[in-house]
Amino acid sequence: MSDYGDAQHNGGDSGGRGEGGYGGPRDGGYGGPRDGGYGGGYGGGRGGDRYRSGGYGGGRGYGGGYGGGRGGDRYHDRHGGLGSNLHRIDWDAVQKVATQWNFYKPQKPRSEEEIATWLRENSITIYGDRVPQPMLEFSDLVAPDAIHQAFMDAGFQKPTPIQSVSWPVLLNSRDIVGVAKTGSGKTMAFMIPAALHIMAQPPLQPGDGPIALVLAPTRELAVQIETETRKALTRVPSIMTTCVYGGTPKGPQQRALRAGVHVCIATPGRLIDLLETNCTNLLRVTYLTLDEADRMLDMGFEDQIRKICSQIRTDRQTLMFSATWPREIRNLAASFQKDFVRVHIGSEELVANADVHQHVFVVEGYHKEEKMEEILRQVGPQRVLVFVKTKKSCDILQDRLGRALRQTVLAIHGDKLQSSRDYVLDRFRKDERAILVATDVAARGLDIKDLDVVVNYDMPLNIEDYVHRIGMLTDFRPLTVSLAPIPSVYLSLCVCVCRFLFCCVSLCYPCCRTTPATASAADIATFFPSTSLASSSACQIRLC
Numbered sequence: 001m002s003d004y005g006d007a008q009h010n011g012g013d014s015g016g017r018g019e020g021g022y023g024g025p026r027d028g029g030y031g032g033p034r035d036g037g038y039g040g041g042y043g044g045g046r047g048g049d050r051y052r053s054g055g056y057g058g059g060r061g062y063g064g065g066y067g068g069g070r071g072g073d074r075y076h077d078r079h080g081g082l083g084s085n086l087h088r089i090d091w092d093a094v095q096k097v098a099t100q101w102n103f104y105k106p107q108k109p110r111s112e113e114e115i116a117t118w119l120r121e122n123s124i125t126i127y128g129d130r131v132p133q134p135m136l137e138f139s140d141l142v143a144p145d146a147i148h149q150a151f152m153d154a155g156f157q158k159p160t161p162i163q164s165v166s167w168p169v170l171l172n173s174r175d176i177v178g179v180a181k182t183g184s185g186k187t188m189a190f191m192i193p194a195a196l197h198i199m200a201q202p203p204l205q206p207g208d209g210p211i212a213l214v215l216a217p218t219r220e221l222a223v224q225i226e227t228e229t230r231k232a233l234t235r236v237p238s239i240m241t242t243c244v245y246g247g248t249p250k251g252p253q254q255r256a257l258r259a260g261v262h263v264c265i266a267t268p269g270r271l272i273d274l275l276e277t278n279c280t281n282l283l284r285v286t287y288l289t290l291d292e293a294d295r296m297l298d299m300g301f302e303d304q305i306r307k308i309c310s311q312i313r314t315d316r317q318t319l320m321f322s323a324t325w326p327r328e329i330r331n332l333a334a335s336f337q338k339d340f341v342r343v344h345i346g347s348e349e350l351v352a353n354a355d356v357h358q359h360v361f362v363v364e365g366y367h368k369e370e371k372m373e374e375i376l377r378q379v380g381p382q383r384v385l386v387f388v389k390t391k392k393s394c395d396i397l398q399d400r401l402g403r404a405l406r407q408t409v410l411a412i413h414g415d416k417l418q419s420s421r422d423y424v425l426d427r428f429r430k431d432e433r434a435i436l437v438a439t440d441v442a443a444r445g446l447d448i449k450d451l452d453v454v455v456n457y458d459m460p461l462n463i464e465d466y467v468h469r470i471g472m473l474t475d476f477r478p479l480t481v482s483l484a485p486i487p488s489v490y491l492s493l494c495v496c497v498c499r500f501l502f503c504c505v506s507l508c509y510p511c512c513r514t515t516p517a518t519a520s521a522a523d524i525a526t527f528f529p530s531t532s533l534a535s536s537s538a539c540q541i542r543l544c
Contacts, residue, residue: 083272083307089283096313099286100200103193104132104171107140122161128341132168135159141167143196146235154231160185165343167193170319175340177333178321184345186321187228190214190289191263195232197287197317198239198262209257209280210264212287213312215305217295219245219267219418220425225291226265239263246270247418254279268296268304275311282311287319288336294322294329302332309336358470372397372457373404381407381433382452387469389458391415391439397457398437405435413439440465 115133119126135141137158138151159167162180169176170193180186194212201211216222226243233239241263242256250273257264257280264271264280274280288309290296296305318337322329325344333340363371376384388394391413398411408431410424428436429448440460460466 082269082304083276085276086272086307086311089311091313094283094313096315097202097284099315101173101317102171103142103173103196103200104168105142106132107135107142109133110136123346124161124165125344126165126341127343128174129339131341132172134164135167136164141192143192144199144236147192147195147232150232150235160189162186162343162345163189163192165345166190169341169343170317171196173317175318175337176320177325177329177337177340177342178319178345179323179325179343180321180345181323186291187225188232190291190319190321191225191229191232194263194287194289195236195239199236201286204260204262204284206260207281208260208284209282210261211284212263212289213282213285213308214263214265214289214291215268215271215296215308216265216291217267217299217301218292219247220421221292222265222267223422229263229265241265244270244274245418246273250274250277268301268308271308272304275308282308283313285312286316288312288316289319289321290332290336291321292323293320293332294324294326297328297332302328305332306335368457369397369400372455373401375455376401376405376407376435379453383428383432383448383450384435384453384455385448385451386435386437386455386457387460388437388439389460393458394437394439401435401437408434409437410434411437 110133118124118134118136138148138156141148141159158164162178162184163186166176166178166186166189170190178186178189191214194214198211204211214222214225216225222243222245226241229241233241240259240261242253242261243265244253244257245267246269250270253270254274254277257274275282290305296302318340320329320333320337325342333342361371361375372386386397388397394411394413398409401407402409408427410428412421412424416424424436425448428434432450437457454470456466456469460469
């Protein structure tokens with residue numbers, strides 16, 4: 001028997017305080033305690049139940065190093081076994097519903113010079129053949145009055161760059177890869193064409209699955225997509241949508257799917273779970289969107305994505321939206337798409353937003369909490385998002401800041417119940433003086449408007465995540481944040497994190513100590529050698 005636990009036993013060993021596992025052998029139950037005591041690891045993680053994979057086994061105790069790996073599940077690995085009950089579909093034997101394609105109606109032609117100027121001003125690069133002209137105005141989009149009225153109700157003046165370029169491509173029934181940052185308006189870039197695609201198809205019949213499927217990496221992003229979709233299609237009641245994700249009861253989701261929906265927005269794991277229970281199918285899906293595709297690959301969902309795609313007809317339209325264009329995304333596009341158009345919004349290189357002030361405070365680990373309190377007192381009561389590395393740090397920092405500051409301090413991480421996470425995000429959006437401490441569950445894709453300050457209490461594991469974190473400041477507000485009297489981003493670097501991410505501490509510190517108060521852009525480049533993160537004078541490093 002594995003020390004990590006399996007579907008018939010509780011999770012692996014615990015080096016800390018012990019407590020009984022929840023649930024019996026049928027569900028796998030919880031193993032030892034989640035957090036280890038002094039001298040031991042975290043103990044066994046959650047054992048596998050019928051569908052879900054096992055929890056993480058070892059964490060790290062104060063004296064004991066890391067414990068075991070992730071607890072075993074029914075299918076013996078983290079993601080790979082999920083979906084093994086899905087039947088292989090012989091598409092040659094399936095009677096497919098006839099699909100209507102190509103809804104593009106050319107708008108008033110614009111000169112090549114006008115289009116080239118617009119592309120250059122918006123830093124847009126397009127790769128592909130036979131690409132139609134962008135739709136620069138809402139009037140260029142041939143759509144029902146209800147959709148145009150929704151744009152007017154929302155106060156939109158014109159399409160965003162990603163919408164302008166994507167709409168004509170998608171209405172031409174072409175595949176697309178859109179590389180754009182969070183907050184660029186990409187949800188409506190794929191949902192408006194999805195609505196027009198759905199309206200042109202034969203009506204759903206009893207037992208039919210959705211026509212449009214959107215896959216998202218996290219529950220929060222899936223819910224956000226559904227919310228934006230409902231707002232945009234509120235005047236088109238004939239299009240039914242639903243959202244399915246883990247952490248909540250399956251019953252309501254199963255009933256919605258059985259009743260019939262045109263659009264299903266889902267996280268991969270829960271969708272496979274529901275497909276295995278035969279409460280829906282993907283035989284009618286002809287419009288597939290992978291949102292935050294790079295994030296899904298980072299989270300290990302590639303096998304699940306491939307299993308889902310095996311249940312969808314091959315003559316579909318496939319869309320991928322990503323914040324980056326790494327090799328893994330290129331391989332995925334080559335596997336699932338044909339003759340696709342690739343659109344880059346902004347620089348193709350990873351660049352930190354120059355409109356955001358970055359202040360780096362280099363502190364010893366045991367001074368981080370004190371420095372954190374000092375920073376938050378300096379910025380005053382504003383809407384602040386604080387990133388930490390672990391769930392335990394998230395809870396500890398929330399408690400300390402809650403006692404030290406006269407502000408609402410909230411926390412969100414993966415162990416929170418979905419209802420709790422929804423409540424926290426809703427309260428944070430409504431409270432202009434709240435502080436939210438979060439793990440990377442909130443790093444991408446969340447619609448948090450009017451964000452004033454981002455604090456990276458712990459550095460992320462890679463520079464890409466850092467750039468996306470600070471990008472949240474300007475994704476949802478005008479690019480005037482650099483004019484604020486208080487610097488808009490603070491980044492504290494612990495010594496061990498600095499060593500892990502960039503270079504040896506002995507190499508980092510001498511370059512900084514040449515200018516004890518404030519380092520120059522050249523000095524900063526030593527800290528960030530592989531990116532143009534520090535190319536702007538808006539970034540400063542201070543020794544504390």
